[in-house]
Amino acid sequence: MMTFEGLGIDARLIQATDELGFVNPTPIQEKAIPVLLSGTTDFVGLAQTGTGKTAAFGLPLLQLINISDKFPQALIVCPTRELCMQIVKEVELFKKHLKGMNVVAVYGGTSITMQIRDLRRGVQIIVATPGRLIDLIERKAIDLEQIKYVVLDEADEMLNMGFRDDIEFILKNTPKRESTWLFSATMPPEVRQVSKRYMQNPIEVTVGKVNTGNASIDHQYYVTSAQHRYETLKRIIDFTPGIYGIIFTRTKLDAQEITERLTREGYDIDALHGDLTQAQRDKVMGQFRERTLQLLIATDVAARGIDVKDISHVINYELPDDVEVYTHRSGRTGRAGSQGICMSIVHSREIFKLKQIERMVAQPFHKLDIPAGKDVCRKQFFYFMDKLLQTDVSHGDYETYVPMLQEKFADVTKEEVLKRVAAMEFDRFLKYYENAEDLNVRATVRDSRDRATFSRDDREQGRRRDTRGTEFGGSGDYMRLFVNLGTKDGFYKASFLQFILDMSELKKEVLGRIDMKDMNSWVEIEKSAAPKMIKAVDGKTYKGRRIRMNDANSRG
Template identity: 35%
Template sequence: MSTSPADSVPSDDERDATGPSFADLGIDDRILRAIADVGYESPSPIQAATIPPLLAGNDLVGLAQTGTGKTAAFAIPVLMGLDQTGKAPKALVLAPTRELAIQVAEAFGRYATHMPGLHVLPIYGGQNYAVQLSGLRRGAQVVVGTPGRVIDHLERGTLDLSELQYLVLDEADEMLKMGFQEDVERILRDTPDSKQVALFSATMPPVIRKISKQYLKDPVEITVKTKTSTAANITQRWVQVSHQRKLDALTRILEVEPFEAIIMFVRTKQATEELAEKLRARGYSAAAINGDIAQAQRERTIGQLKSGVLDILVATDVAARGLDVDRISHVVNYDIPHDTESYVHRIGRTGRAGRSGEALLFVAPRERRLLDAIERATRQPLTEMQLPSVDDVNAQRVTKFGDAITENLASDNLALFRKLIEDYEKEHDIPLADIAAALAIGSYDGNNFFMEPDPEPVERPRRERGERSFEDRGPRERREGPSHHRNTGAELVTYRIAVGKRHKVAPGAIVGAIANEGGLRRSDFGHISIRPDHSLVELPADLSSETLNALSRTRISGQLIQLQLDSGPPGSARPPAGRGPRGGARESSAKPRYERRQPRS
């Protein structure tokens, strides 16, 4: 079976008229309530095509790009069929990167909001083992993990997959590109034959076809082709900003960017009210619309936006359906959408009636892959913008102050107030400039007229390696793992790994495997040189012992990488002693690959 929905993305009204609703797909009330809470009203093409065969118990191969809503396509049927008894995992989702594993686990949590007692656990390289071991002991019906860390837990005997009902391979082609084929096949082979398997991939290379034929039982094959496009008269930009700094970033942009009317999209009903209230407190005419607002109030609010009484509307996707206001000059994606279809529908609210429009997307560091998906789906690159500086904001405030004076000079009441001020000047012998400044104080808060410069970053003394324990770290560091580097000009040293051209490795596979298992970022990597039987990789000189410990078991193309500091060509000086991972490489033949190991200290 192969389905290919229409290439173009239908409008909201067209989808309502022709496509099924989530209720039509046979989804139970608990999950329907969660879907409504998230703000989704009708399924995307991949969801409409894959949920019924998965609910019917079929194995499935889904070919669809990232950002088409495929997480919900497999999460919803898995949750509906899940046996919640016992502590052993009943569903396992394999993802190529730690970021995707976290996002998929969060999505499962959202859809399981009204399923008390169901636990979801992400496991991935770079995170402390104690957190994962504690979660596995407590019990998790759904485990979302990267292949390397899943294999590690299987070897330790800390992950029991004997009761597995569902196995999902998400972005299978990416996993194989990163060298996880052997791990993926081992997991497919060593889990119960009775399990249901769903494989999702953007492409169908021969190795995916081979895995499908060998390990899946008569799979239903679903292909969803998207030719998503956006209007040429809409300028699309994005800015990277953490969740904590979004409001500050937004207010800076609003001060500097000229706009007529804005619609801002957030994910939840509660967020619409909170953001609208914060904007009103900063002097903007803002209102919220969401699914809980009565129709009469919704119509009144939209009327105010059309007439110019209201300038900013904060909305969820569902609440904005059917919204058509010509004066919307900007669409701000305050929360990035999880699927590209929603993005296209959102920014289509501007650039109406032949006018130009501006679309701005806030992207947190962990959400960069969603930005990549949007660019691929829309076939249009988004331009990165820098946040306005303090000087930019202050210059704009001075300009607006002058513009207000210029505008008021044309007022019919100018003669009246000039006479009053001239009389005051004669009576009190006060200079006109001082009188004007005093009047301005009545309209402006002088103490806050200029934005204060950002505080200088505090220089903290550098600790010696090994001085700081994992427990000393803050909550964010503990969540992201002890090896979370930001390479801002840090010293790089050259490491040698035991895979090269004869293993058919590419730089992307090296970066993906080491970054995933070691918890590094792509910015932590320097030059990569692939030689016939080994490769040289530049990495930060201050890799933590936890990172080195994780990388000592990393494999690429099934080969243990045996990470060690490179000693250079024969006769050259060796690097300082004590800087290598556990004193250098391990012998790959020291013990069988799947022998159960004792937990690391």
């Protein structure tokens, strides 16, 4: 089996990896490090999060840098403050035996004056988020003239967040770079375009298939009705005592509402969304890392760059629209070879979308029944009993209290004591789940040939057939709305979907197919929800343009 020493790594770096317990390189490290050590080759590395990408580029950088030169020689650009801090933390561990090697992180949400001071002290490696880096460039507080190596980490995330112009600006301001290293979990067209424009004949290495999921993750899903989505989430959490995970929602409003409801019911949980200040975000993340919080609820935008070890579960409160987003969500668990579980709560109309994601991820998805109330109580009961038996009583003067306890419980049997302990712990659960209903939906799905035919007909006719009710578990009572917004307004399907849902405060389940053109779009929606959608959207303005939305069939 390959070792770090066999990859050509410097002895001082080997000493650091040994002390960290790193014996054998991961697949991306084994394939990337020998190429990157040349220092003159552009490189594209495609691998899922949690596969050791930081060491894959961090170790070669540390070996290539000239420690005696006290000016920036390497630049690592990443999407978020959290990832920036995580990269610096890992690189600091790797450079433990390299005296005089300095690494500085620059990111928003903290004092730029302090960061400028750190840069002036002399630094060889800069780790930066795009916005703060450009701010420093424009202030002429940072000199990138001598940068030899540029690393774009989580490139797909940065482009998804709208940093394309920023990345191009940064690359233009590193004119003497000898090589550019791009690392990404997926390879959307935007990433490919950047690589073609700014890299020369890059060596491309793929660990696993592009967009495929981590084999260490068990993908599970539960089918329920739209109105039971929250109850299903609560039941899954209750059925998984000891869970430590992230729940993904589509909007910040969903994140906040679910957090408030679960907090009122006694769960250790908090939300991470775009309305938080940096100080609030840091506080929430600190509590989550320390496990003061058992669960974190986040939107996709807010969760980008989060790197927390040992997350046991990821729960998709709703499925994302893009398979790349699902890959990033699920990649928060099952990191560095550990096992993880990614659960999805789906409406019966979303089964087809789930199957598409399953094919793209190339991992089997397992359908599970939503636990019955009695099953939840039984699971919690045995979990509590195990904790009780494993409780450490070796520390503390408990022996002092034993005589008093024996006297107090002299007339109470062992069985009675156990019943009272169980009642104290489980009274809330037993009452809540006493008459719990079955939340499962038994959906009937046609075979793939019927579905393929349905999809073809749908494309040709531009509308759902009336059979949609049986096909997707809905009522079949849909209509199409016309809206004078399209891709030229800066929308893609996911952002347009969120835009109209945020305006109308409707749930995604009421929508069907969205067909987008340059200047116009057509939206399928349940007839009962259509008036609310039209009232919320029609007549409003977007970037100075008056929005028109109406029944597509009534237009002359």
